[in-house]
Amino acid sequence: MAHLEPIQRQLTVYCARSLHQPNEASDVLQSAITVAFRDFDKYSEGTNFRAWLFRYVTLEILNRNRASQRLPKVLTEESQQLECRLDLASFRLETLLDDPEAVLDHCDDLVARCVWELTLQERNILLLRAIGDFKYREITEILEIPIGTVMGLLSRARSQLRDQLLQYAREHGLLSKGESA
């Protein structure tokens, strides 16, 4: 109980942002916590409780999203090849970097919507980092993937998220100054 209180808000926001149906957050948390505390003997006191519990919540979210047959975009072989940020991309991003509020303030849930354009793993990594404030090593424990994958996919997720924001800004004429389509 004492362990849970400080992370309740992080768990809530993480769930709401990761679920196809954010109003299922309550059910998902209840199921995940029930299973986690059933397995509590597997948890070693003094180790990373937050990461341990987030793993259960992440698995429950995955199950719930699968059950609702709204599978997130699958990571394909082609898209697994990591892309470097090209100079051209940086150039296009300049206006966004100069005045990010012009885009972000325009639509409150824009970022949350753009996150759904990412692949499942990219989204998990990005949300664990941004909402859970987890270190790369902790994310490897939660998702059981190598640290190189975490680093690569996080970089790619950030890059793609910016592209999404930029595309939205172009479509809505928010970046008119010096920005070619």
Add this chain to the structure above:
Amino acid sequence: MNCQETKRHWDLYFDSEGDAELHFQINEHLNDCASCAEWFSKESRLESLIEDRLTTPRDDDASIEALPWNQILKAAGVMPVSKSRSWFSFGSAMLALAASLLLVLGFGWTAFNTNRTAIDSPSLSQLSGDVHRHVSSGSLRPEFESESDIEVDAYLLKRVSFPVRCPPRKDSGFHVSGAGMCDLAAQPAAYVIGSVAGEPISIFVLSEHSLTAFPQLRSELSRGQVFHCRESGQEIAMSVIDRNVVLVVGKVDRARLSHVLKSYGTYPHAS
């Protein structure tokens, strides 16, 4: 390290990952290269704003704030469910009613006599805002003046009795200029002064135990999130980080204050 290599490691630098040697080399390059320093600052600002949007629920997203945690924990078997007996409930209700009546009478009498209790409880944001104004106007000089993060860190470790971490690095846009000690409602506090984009910023650090003197803040800060408020034209962001209460005060936007707050204590102390 050249510009290309430095930019390639931005993620590691922003996330405070990688080893100390890498961060040292990046810092060295950023000190010498204004173009990269500006690029890092803009990238970090955008990423902080994105994180802020993901972490902070929208105003109309009441379901996130109002999640019934007590019910969730009870249903999950983590929190004991109270027994329901009608006669017990009725007795409890009557007792509660009587106690409430006594409390209301007692409170009314106290309020009639003093009329000050709640109003006069100290406000941490107001006190820290006052100190910040004095420091930024130059009427209060910090005990220790230095533009080196390392030196200010060493000063804090030597002077502060409670556990304290180092000031933010330059990549968060915070340029340190000094540090000192003060009392906020008789609670010892350390402050670090500096600037963000030319605007004076103060960071106040108190022991978490000091929250006993500021009961109105305990519920806000116990949730582990960043709490924002305004005090006499100053923006204030505060949070509990490790065992410290940390406040960042200044006339800059909330996202920048949050970023400075999150950057507090982001590299290991020199041994």
